[in-house]
Amino acid sequence: MSNTSLRRSLGTKLRLAILGTTLVALVLALGTMIAYDLRTWHRGWIADVQAQADLLGHASAxxxxxxNPRGAQDALATLRLQPRLRNAAVYDAQGRLFAGWHAAGSDAPPTTLARTDADAGAGASHDLLVRSPIVDQGRTLGTVTVRARDEIDERIAGYAAVSLGLVLLALAITWAVSGWLKAIVLRPLAAMADIARDAVQHGVSSRRAAKLGEDEVGELVDAFNGLLAEIERRKSEQDAAAADKDREVAERRHAQQEVMRLNEELERRVHDRTAQLESSNRDLQLATREAESANRAKSEFLSNMSHELRTPLNAIIGFGQLLNHADAGGDPERNRGFVQHIVDAGNHLLTLINEILNLAQIESGKVTISLEPVELREVLEECHALTRTASAQRGIRLVFPMETPLSVSADRTRLKQVLLNLLSNAVKYNREHGAVIVECTAGDQGRIRVAVQDTGNGLTPDQLRQLFQPFNRLGLDNTTIEGSGIGLVLTKRLVELMGGTIGVRSTPGTGSTFWIDLRSAEPAAMPRAPSRPRLPTPSELVGDPQLATILCVDDNRANLALLTEALSLRTDCMVLTATDGQAGVDMARSHSPDVILMDNNMPIMSGREAMRVLQQDPATAGIPIIAVSAAAMPAMVSSGLEQGYFRYLVKPYDLVDLTDAIDAAIDMSRRGGVAPDADA
Structure with a gap:
């Protein structure tokens, strides 16, 4: 923007500010005066017309x-001297016209008095209507009405004309005054702006601004001229010193450039080295975390696998030793029971080993999948036949699709294994007399979904996050439902190998739905949960006081039967049994046994929790407790002995070791104190 436009903009702003201020002041002053005058005039006019009506009423009474209407007519005729009155009338007490008058060119008063007219106010066309009662000696004889022309519009128009003239005159005077102010204030400022622009753009500092007065603007001009003089002096000094410094600057520039080059080279090397170290540290941290995670996973896998393998092995070895015992023969029925326990445990062990081997083969990539078109109808019919018996034992209703034409691209054997696994879980974890529903639906992008819905207890969000981890039974390890926690992991791996996906939806308390999606084409029955052994009554425990009372606590029916049968060979002990930790605590408190054989993983209350409860009770604190557990990792054994177990027997255990541990515990118990032995 040029200097001229700047001056014009500032001058225009000054004039507009003065004009605006003057205009607002005039409008406020004139508006207030006119409003006050109109209000006063209008009130006076109403009072005058009201007085005329009162006089007419008195004269016509x-x-x-x-x-005599003529006398009243004469009184009304006197109103012709009032040019602003339009008409007047006298009405009797019944509202009928008694006498009336109206000016030339105005409407005659109505023949009857309207009851809804206001006592005083504006009528049609801004007319003013005033009504006054005619009263004589306290009695109302009638009413006088007077209608007058309201001239407020004419007065407003007159005021507006006068106000407009005053405003125009004031604006003209203000415009002239603002021009004078603009000349004496803005001219020196414009000159200083031009001089400053030349000094900045062209380096000209010899020009000076003209002083027009001794006021503040003049003082500003003097200060500005002094500033220019000081700038000119310093500039000359700087020019003289600049020549001396040019040589020094040239010499230093070369040295600085060399130093900068060396610094840049050093920074680049440090940056590259730092980046290499950071990358190495990140790789090292990642490798460390992966190694720690792999080590933890291996330890957990070995611990869980050891526990799951030792549990059936314990029953196999124990009952085998019982059959091999010299005093065990004689009762064929009893021996057949032992053999059945061995067979059941062996089958369970075989299933577990097969699942572990299958999982290992899948993880190592040695499983071969042969994809082919498979009709779901045929596979579902075979799965239905294989799960019908297990579901019927618990009264669970199986609902399969009546007929499905859908086919999927899958390995027929592996698909059947997947569906049997899902159906088996749906039956095993279902409620009694529940239902399992199988549905087949076609989805988007050429996918087929097979869903298995149960009516069990459902899964919590935390359980859903841990669902497909090996040996993780979601907190169900202490229940009577058998399982290894590998089945769903195998199912997931097999589905993924066939190019599909697996998922689950579950609502706690309602049930779960497992589904698999395969390209354009689910579990085997498990044995029923064992019933809890009957606890002996106090009357059955009455016997020889020299007999040692041994309490066996284990939730596994076969392991509990093995302990009972092993101890039945002794003639110096009486055996009590309990199938969970809480029942074991209750039995110990009520019967005060000499020795307690305690499993670790049990429902309601674990073995270690039960041991802590018994140790805190003075009545049971002195009872030696022998751990009989399939948790065989050294850390588990050491921590168990540290927490107070008398001995720690690992399943499968040798009956000789069991006898030695019981003998030592009975001896310690009868001597009145417990000294935990660190030997497992």
Whole structure:
């Protein structure tokens, strides 16, 4: 923007500010004066018309009483001297016109008095209507009405004309004054702006601004000129010193460039080295975390696998030793029971080993999948036949699709294994007399979904996050439902190998739905949960006081039967049994046994929790407790002995070791104190 436009903009702003201020002041002053005058005039006019009506009413009272309308007409005729009055009328007490008058060119008063007219106010076309009652000696004889022309519009128009003239005159005077102010204030400022622009753009500092007065603007001009003089002096000094420094600057520039080059080279090397170290540290941290995670996973896998393998092995070895015992023969029925326990445990062990081997083969990539078109109808019929018996034992209703034409691209054997696994879980974890529903639906992008829905207890969000981890039974390890926690992991791996996906939806308390999606084409029955052994009554425990009372606590029916049968060979002990930790605590408190054989993983209350409860009770704190557990990792054994177990027997255990541990515990118990032995 040029200097001229700047001056014009500032001058225009100054003039507009003065004009605006003057205009606002005039409008406020004139508006207030006119409004006050109109209000005063209007009130006076109403008072005048009201007085005229009152006088007419007083003058017409006698004529109205005497029934002389002519006298009242004469009184009304006097109103012709009032040019602003339009009409007037006298009405009797019944509202009928008694006498009336109206000016030339105005409407005659109505023949009857309207009851809804206001006592005083504006009528049609801004007319003013005033009504006054005619009263004689306290008696109302009639009413006088007077209608007058309201001239407020004419007065407003007159005021507006005068106000407009005053405003125009004031604006003209203000415009002239603002021009004078603009000349004496803005001219020196414009000159200083031009001089400053030349000094900045062209380096000209010899020009000076003209001083027009001794006021503040003049002082500003003097200060500005002094500033220019000081700038000019310093500039000359700087020019003289600049020549001396040019040589020094040239010499230093070369040295600085060399130093900068060396610094840049050093920074680049440090940056590259730092980046290499950071990358190495990140790789090292990642490798460390992966190694720690792999080590933890291996330890957990070995611990869980050891526990799951030792549990059936314990029953196999124990019952085998019982059959091999010299005193065990004689009762064929009893021996057949032992053999059945061995067979059941062996089958369970075989299933577990097969699942572990299958999982290992899948993880190592040695499983071969042969994809082919498979009709779901045929596979579902075979799965239905294989799960019908297990579901019928618990009264669970199986609902399969009546007929499905859908086919999937899958390995027929592996698909059947997947569906049997899902169906088996749906039956095993279902409620009694529940239902399992199988549905087949076609989805988007050429996918087929097979869903298995149960009516069990469902899964919590935390359990859903841990669902497909090996040996993780979601907190169900202490229940009577058998399982290894590998089945769902195998199912997931097999589905993924066939190019599909697996998922689950579950609502706690309602049930779960497992589904698999395969390209354009689910579990085997498990044995029923064992029933809890009957606990002996106190009357059955009455016997020889020299007999040692041994309490066996284990939730596994076969392991509990093995302990009972092994101890039945002894003639110096009486055996009590309990199938969970809480029942074991209750039995120990009520029967005060000499020795307690305690499993670790049990429902309601674990073995270690039960041991802590018994140790805190003075009545049971002195009872030696022998751990009989399939948790065989050294850390588990050491921590168990540290927490107070008398001995720690690992399943499968040798009956000789069991006898030695019981003998030592009975001896310690009868001597009145417990000294935990660190030997497992």
């Amino acid at each position: 006698e004529d109205l009483a005497a029934g």
